[in-house]
Amino acid sequence: MNQNRTKKIQNGVLRMFLSPTLNEKKARTGLFFVLPCAAVVILMMVMPIARTIVFSFSDVHLPSFDTTFHGLANFKNVLSLEEFPTVIKNTLVWITGSMILRVFLGFLAALLMDGETRTIRTLRIFALIPWTIPSIVSANSWRWMLRSDFGLVNGFFENVGLGFLARPWLNSAATAMPSVLVAYTWAGFPFVMMLFLAGLQGIPEELYESGSIDGANKIQQFFYITIPSLRSVIIMVVVLEIISAINAFDLLFVLTGGGPGTASEILGLLIYRLGFTRFDFATASAASTLLIVAALVCFLFYAPTQFRKKGDKNI
Numbered sequence: 473m474n475q476n477r478t479k480k481i482q483n484g485v486l487r488m489f490l491s492p493t494l495n496e497k498k499a500r501t502g503l504f505f506v507l508p509c510a511a512v513v514i515l516m517m518v519m520p521i522a523r524t525i526v527f528s529f530s531d532v533h534l535p536s537f538d539t540t541f542h543g544l545a546n547f548k549n550v551l552s553l554e555e556f557p558t559v560i561k562n563t564l565v566w567i568t569g570s571m572i573l574r575v576f577l578g579f580l581a582a583l584l585m586d587g588e589t590r591t592i593r594t595l596r597i598f599a600l601i602p603w604t605i606p607s608i609v610s611a612n613s614w615r616w617m618l619r620s621d622f623g624l625v626n627g628f629f630e631n632v633g634l635g636f637l638a639r640p641w642l643n644s645a646a647t648a649m650p651s652v653l654v655a656y657t658w659a660g661f662p663f664v665m666m667l668f669l670a671g672l673q674g675i676p677e678e679l680y681e682s683g684s685i686d687g688a689n690k691i692q693q694f695f696y697i698t699i700p701s702l703r704s705v706i707i708m709v710v711v712l713e714i715i716s717a718i719n720a721f722d723l724l725f726v727l728t729g730g731g732p733g734t735a736s737e738i739l740g741l742l743i744y745r746l747g748f749t750r751f752d753f754a755t756a757s758a759a760s761t762l763l764i765v766a767a768l769v770c771f772l773f774y775a776p777t778q779f780r781k782k783g784d785k786n787i
Contacts, residue, residue, distance in 0.1 A: 521764065527757035534751065546758035555734045555742070563738040565649060567717040573657040574713050575706075578664025585665065586672045596669075603662035611726035614655040618642050618727075645735035648728050652736055656723055660716065664709055671705035672698070714770050718763060739763050 528546050530539035550556060585596050602610070617624040620640035629637045641651040675698065683693045699706075721740045724730065730737030730745070737745075739759060747756030 524757045524760050524764070527754055528761040530754060532754045532757075534753070537753075542754065546754045547762075549755045550758045550762065553742075555737070558734045559737050559739055559742045562649065562734070562736060563718075566653070566720070566738050567714055569649075569653045570656050570660075570717045570720070571710060571713040573653060574661045574664050575709055577657060577661040578709070579668050581661065581665040582668035582672055585669055599665060600662045602659050605659070607659060607722045608726060610659045611655065611723045614651075614658075614723075615642065615727050618651055618655075642728050643732055645732055648732060648736040652724055652727050655727060656717075656720065659723065660713075664713065667705060667709050668702065671702045675701045711770050711773065715767050718767050718770070 526539060529542060529544070530546075531542040532539055553559075581599060585592055585599065605613075618641040620626060620638075620643060623641070625641065626638040629635055639647050641647045679697050679701070680693055683697055688696065719740065720738070721744070724736060724738065724741060725744070728736045730741040740763065743756050743759045743763065746752050746759060
């Protein structure tokens, strides 16, 4: 039975290229357009990831980058690092904090921007500005504002008589991570806002009208109409924000570099330090593989929801 199915597939592929129908010509044309992009993805993503995984199980010899199979020793080296527990704790705080702040502020902003008046449309444009600024520019701006000596934040507190609130925001272990979280949230919440706004504007107005007729107030409509209607959007946003936080690097690197000490160092910064400061590419690759696995786990949580959604539409 499997042989018959394989033969049918082979015959179908041959027919598509030798005597194609109109739809098959369109499919073949689309395939030719996709191939260059697929080649770029393979060269720029698949091959480096594969190389990283190979390095993680190998002893890497510099400068030739020749490898010798080393088993799980590199993963043991990562787990035995003195700073590794702190880095994992910081990473979890970073992912959880940034996801909650971005989703909450993005959702709140979307609710406020859900309208079609000229004022609201203008506010949407201004609200998108933080997201459009290059991350390196945003990081340097926040670094200047949070300086302990002549930074804008401490200067403001001094001028309004609240000098006791002034802090070395980026140079203190107690305030470094919260400060970077604020900067990261400011830079990314507009993207979340636009996703939620698109979801809000896709909810049929008839649902709210029916709810009003049935006697539902605004709070009840929010919890029984708005939230359920945005369920798939909320799941997507949460997963995207978790993956974004896992991959975060540039803003943290510019603002604190993981310091002071390891107070704000997350897994991405540890990988950089291992690979490009210690030049221990094998251990850095093992840590990178752990990071890849974490991102894949997030995707595995997200993918089934999309398949269920597609199945519901087909019913």
